Amino acid sequence: MAIADATGTTLSALTGEGVEARVHCVARATNGSEMAAMRSALLHCLELDAYLDDQGIPARP
Template sequence: MAAIAWATGHTVAELSGGSAVAERVQSAARATHGADMQQMREVLLHYLELDAYLDDQGIPAA
């Protein structure tokens, strides 16, 4: 599943539908230059899910 996620530009959580991050995250943003709020949330969730995955794998941030 990790290879499919990598090839499609998604996280494993996005593909499996098992995203605990999406259930916990709350965000507030101001859209500028015609940005779509839903697209901004999806990108934010992508990075947060990737961060959670790396933490689960024991891979340090720096």
């Protein structure tokens, strides 16, 4: 995760597997937000969630 973050990419791009291929998102950009930046932020959160699940770290209720 640290290498992906430092290089500005996703974990799935480095490992060849992950959530990116399964993610379809639709959003409305407002306040000058760019869709690419919004998708990147969403993928980062989903990658982190998947990583924590793989490590056996549960989500807090």
